[in-house]
Amino acid sequence: MKIIVLGPQGSGKSTQAKLLADFLGIASLSVGDLLYFASQEESAQGQKIKEIMDSGQLVNDELTMEILKKQLDSTNYQKGVIIDGFPRCLTQAEALDTQIDKVLYIKVSDEVGRQRLLKRQRRDDTLEAINQRLEIYHQQTVPVLDFYKQKGILIEVDGEQSIEKIHQDILKLLDLN
Numbered sequence: 243m244k245i246i247v248l249g250p251q252g253s254g255k256s257t258q259a260k261l262l263a264d265f266l267g268i269a270s271l272s273v274g275d276l277l278y279f280a281s282q283e284e285s286a287q288g289q290k291i292k293e294i295m296d297s298g299q300l301v302n303d304e305l306t307m308e309i310l311k312k313q314l315d316s317t318n319y320q321k322g323v324i325i326d327g328f329p330r331c332l333t334q335a336e337a338l339d340t341q342i343d344k345v346l347y348i349k350v351s352d353e354v355g356r357q358r359l360l361k362r363q364r365r366d367d368t369l370e371a372i373n374q375r376l377e378i379y380h381q382q383t384v385p386v387l388d389f390y391k392q393k394g395i396l397i398e399v400d401g402e403q404s405i406e407k408i409h410q411d412i413l414k415l416l417d418l419n
Contacts, residue, residue: 298374
């Protein structure tokens with residue numbers, strides 16, 4: 243089973259992706275974490291990713307797809323995968339060359355997302371960077387939701403509830419409980 247979990251920054255998609263992966267006994271793959279860890283590497287590629295992320299911009303499609311494909315080709319994801327926060331734009335959705343079973347959209351308001359991110363206290367979670375990422379999300383990622391909706395695999399989940407309630411809603415919507 244291959245499931246994508248999407249939502250704006252601060253929606254709790256990483257938490258829900260991990261809970262669902264644990265429930266199903268398959269791996270969770272966070273593209274955001276992949277890029278974050280790549281940005282910590284002392285390499286030319288790592289420095290480039292770090293500069294992009296620190297400015298609040300998104301890492302370009304070519305570099306992101308290269309890093310993701312390398313991960314998806316590993317043996318860790320043969321039984322299935324929960325992909326967290328990817329694709330972020332229509333080009334990536336179209337380039338993703340793997341069959342996706344379902345796409346979960348965890349919906350939260352921008353204000354709730356901002357509040358959650360500021361509590362995380364990560365270095366790249368400044369108010370300016372958060373606002374920039376939210377603007378990019380609305381411009382680039384929202385069309386991805388329509389792409390998957392047209393394919394008939396998009397499931398919308400209310401992300402402004404408790405972690406456990408969201409998880410239970412996801413299991414119910416996927417007919418897993």
